[in-house]
Amino acid sequence: MAARGPSTKWLRNRMNSTFEASNVHSSIVEDKLFGHEEEEEEEEDVDDGLVVFICGKCKLPVGDTMSWDGSEDGENQIRLKRVTDNVVIGKETRMHEVCKRSLCLILDLFCRSCHSLLGMVYASTPKKLDHKRFTFCLNVADIESYVLGSATQKLAAEGPKEQPVTLEYRGAVEEQLTEMKMLVMSMALKLEEIEAGLQEQRD
CATH class of the missing domain: 2.170.150.20 (Peptide methionine sulfoxide reductase.)
Known part of the structure; x- marks a missing residue:
């Protein structure tokens, strides 16, 4: 060497x-x-x-x-x-x-x-x-x-900045999840009612 x-x-x-x-x-x-x-x-x-x-x-x-x-x-x-x-x-x-x-x-x-x-x-x-x-x-x-090794220029990080997880942010996410859960349950009940009505007509 x-x-x-x-x-x-x-x-x-x-x-x-x-x-x-x-x-x-x-x-x-x-x-x-x-x-x-x-x-x-x-x-x-x-x-x-x-x-x-x-x-x-x-x-x-x-x-x-x-x-x-x-x-x-x-x-x-x-x-x-x-x-x-x-x-x-x-x-x-x-x-x-x-x-x-x-x-x-x-x-x-x-x-x-x-x-x-x-x-x-x-x-x-x-x-x-x-x-x-x-x-x-x-x-x-x-x-x-x-x-060699003297380069200093760097590219800025691309893409959106990550939002820090705060109590307010967590609360908003949980609220959205609760609303989605209630909407799904409501749609499931309506679907059961429709299926029951169709069953009575067949009988």
Whole structure:
């Protein structure tokens, strides 16, 4: 069984520290991945929720925090050990300079449905960047996310509201039952009289 990913609260804190040095403001990244900041009580309710990452354009799922491997300072990326079949690995390698004197060979990652660029896989790296190899690096700007269990909207109960049983309600029901009982008895007496009259005519 795969190891569980980090909690959403940890991810929020990590994203803040990861992207403060980036040209993208950390609050934008936080809103992009996790939505606006909720109150502490609501935050605790979904603190351990599984985060599903989806394509920012067509909304197909591309991965989740069960495969979390980390995030990259200044790269505006998250790393996953596994992704879904909705992610396609490009066939052509190209040069990519992570920083000065750190040239790498990478393969681009695309969405299978809309063909949007989602990130990259490092095919060859300098030794100091070996931790990036064999992982899927997704661009934060090209993905969105959903926290499982965060849904709150409910349908209102349909149908008439049940009337509470009160003494007045019970009395009214008993009165109706008594009237129905008297009506049935009256009809039974009339039926007996009719049958008796028919019997006399036959005799």
